[in-house]
Amino acid sequence: MNSCRMLTLAAFLVPLAAHGQERPSFVTYNHHMEEPGALEVGLNPLFGTQRGGGSFLGAWIELEYGVKGWWTMEVYLDGQTTRGHGSAFTGFRWENRWRPLMLEHKVNPVLYLEYASLNEADKTMREVVGHDVEAEHAEPLDVTRHEHEHELEAKLILSSSVKGWNLAHNWIAEKNLGGGAWEFGYAVAATRPFTLAATSRPCRFCAENFAGGVEVYGGLGDTDSFGFKGTSHYVAPFVSWELPGGTTLRLSPTFGLNGKSHRFLLRFGIAREVALGRGRR
């Protein structure tokens, strides 16, 4: 499936929507779960520069469903197109998040488990782990699309609400089920709405509809060589805009922090929530 087909599919899905609740950050998760019985449909393109290769556009379609108040499930369909190399569907991911504690605490843990069936051509960069570096993305698509991987990924998500801010920290562990070491990564984010209180008037461009913040993420090596050596890291300010009709738009320019990182990435996201039924689950 190429990017054009993914965009077309999303265009059909998006108008079904009701109200968006997408988190503003792209990589870092917080403890807020999808509402029970609600399905969120999103499209998230990622433009990236590439030294030693063509610039690329990765994208994922996201289907996020609130199974229970404490359990959210997501399916992702990934694809990419690389300048001069063509396009490819790169695989899917199935993710589950569970909140083990039913009440709000100073630090709220969430357990995350994901199975991914991807090929090496995947460039969505939904997380950075191990020794993920820019040079890997320079390999030709005709080669990487035939290298298939089954991965298991676990995250410990820790999230706090402090004076209008949400502070979130993710510890990531990923394992290629075909063999190899466990790979580790991290992501941290601070997010805040532009204004804390709402106004009574309907408005589209007022500050209350915007939230912003910054996230930092990167790899931490693997079980054979844990640490920062040979890893890539990024800093990414982000902003989200919740339109009154229910669409959430997100934007995040991302900057590499060392020579192993892509110099620049630009993430964009559009999401809407589809109400599959009324009442609680």
Next chain:
Amino acid sequence: MARVCGATAVALVACAPLAGSEVAERPSGIAAAPASASALRNPYDGDREAVGAGRKLYGAQCARCHGERGEGVGRAPSLLSEAVRHASAGALFWFLTNGDLRRGMPAWSRLSEPRRWQIVAYLRSLDQTSK
């Protein structure tokens, strides 16, 4: 290290079914609000602008389940019930913040504190108009 990571992954899977069991013995819903929360006062008490803002927030976040006027839809209870009308503003705020995840009420801590208080102000106005 690999053994530790493997054990972590197994623990993640094993813990999942336990989710939801934390408060099995506790009172549920608004009744579970601790006394300290119930004693909180709404900083927007008597603020008509806050009621209007709460109405807007309610329409965007709550009406889908609880109905346009809080009458309740499906399994989502009416917000005009005695339990809600007699609950203190602080208890309503606590319940909005924590939700009742086992019974499908989301935690609205994703909304800032002022916005949750604005919704409480609107719920109180529903109480007055329904009398």
